[in-house]
Structures are given as C-alpha cells and as structure tokens.
Amino acid sequence: MRLREASPQDASDLAELIRRTGAELGWTLSAELESDLQRQLSALAALPADHRAWVIEVGGQVVAFALAHLQPYLIAPRPELFVGELFVHPDHRGAGLGSALLAQAEAFAAEAGCGRISLLNHRERASYTRGFYAEQGYRERETMANFVKVL
Numbered sequence: 483m484r485l486r487e488a489s490p491q492d493a494s495d496l497a498e499l500i501r502r503t504g505a506e507l508g509w510t511l512s513a514e515l516e517s518d519l520q521r522q523l524s525a526l527a528a529l530p531a532d533h534r535a536w537v538i539e540v541g542g543q544v545v546a547f548a549l550a551h552l553q554p555y556l557i558a559p560r561p562e563l564f565v566g567e568l569f570v571h572p573d574h575r576g577a578g579l580g581s582a583l584l585a586q587a588e589a590f591a592a593e594a595g596c597g598r599i600s601l602l603n604h605r606e607r608a609s610y611t612r613g614f615y616a617e618q619g620y621r622e623r624e625t626m627a628n629f630v631k632v633l
Contacts, residue, residue, distance in 0.1 A: 485582055488535035488547065490523040495544035496537070503569045507606055532594070536586050538579050545571040548583040552594055560597035563587060568601065572608075580609065584618055602628060 488496075497519050501511045526535050532552035537544045549567040565587055570580045591599050601620070603610045616622075 483577075483579065483582070484539045485536060485586060486539070488523065488526055488537045488549075490520060490526065492537055492544050492547075493520045493523050496523070496547055499544060499547055499569050499571055502571055503607075506572070506608060507604060534587070534590055536583055538582060540574060540579075545574045546579040546583055548587060550587045550590065552591075552596065558597060560595055563591035563594065563596045563599045565599060565601040568609075570609075575608065580614060581618060 538546035550565045
C-alpha cells in the first residue's frame with residue numbers, strides 16, 4: 483500500500499474507482515465526466531494550499547481516493563476541514579485504506595489548526611450502513627440539513 487498525493491496520471495484509475503463505487507448506488511459515470519477527469523486532475527497540480535487530494539495504490543493501481551479542503555468560519559475560532567470525496571474500491575474495503583486516508587486528512591487538519599473535520603456520507607453507501615465513520619470517531623449531526631442547488 484502506498485499513500486501519496488493524487489496526480490493527473492491517476493485519471494483512468496480514478497474513473498474506474500468512481501465507476502465501481504457509484505455502481506453500488508446506481509450511479510453511472512457519464513462520458514462527459516469521465517473525459518473531464520483528466521482536466522480536473524490536471525488542476526490538482528495547481529490546487530490552493532488549503533486543498534489536498536490523496537490516493538492509495540495497491541499493486542500499482544489506485545484503489546482509494548480522498549479530496550479535502552479547509553473551510554474558514556467567522557462563527558468558529560478555528561477552520562474546519564471538509565472531506566468532499568472519499569472512495570475505496572469495493573474489492574479493497576476492510577483493509578484499512580479508508581482509515582489511512584482519514585488519518586492523512588486528520589494530520590493535514592491538525593497542521594492547519596482546524597477545530598474539526600466534516601464530511602457528507604450517502605446513507606445508502608456501504609460506509610454508512612457499516613458504520614465506518616462512527617467507528618473512526620465521527621458523529622452524525624442530527625440537527626443539520628444538507629441543501630444543494632444545481633446550477
């Protein structure tokens with residue numbers, strides 16, 4: 483297992499990873515999104531200092547991915563790290579890869595002086611039904627709603 487920062491060369495492996503994890507929820511990776519992955523990953527090289535993207539390789543193939551960024555708040559004394567994406571290939575779950583990515587995110591958050599880490603987890607994903615995040619010390623905020631507006 484090798485944990486490292488993501489690079490544009492990871493596009494095809496990440497497309498397969500997204501395809502496999504999304505299939506569990508009936509998601510399909512559109513041709514437009516798949517072709518745009520290379521552009522998005524190229525942009526990773528120019529990410530601001532408050533963003534990070536990591537992958538884990540096993541046997542030379544990317545099988546896990548996380549993307550996170552710092553979020554300042556005026557109503558909190560310290561920033562928050564938001565983990566926007568965390569995927570582990572179904573064939574590699576239970577091997578500690580998700581935990582390793584969270585530990586990397588937590589180390590980045592600590593270095594940045596964050597007061598907390600947050601993330602969203604689809605209730606139908608295996609990580610939610612298995613209680614993965616609860617096992618890692620995360621708690622679900624019952625009083626918060628998640629709103630999205632498509633532009």
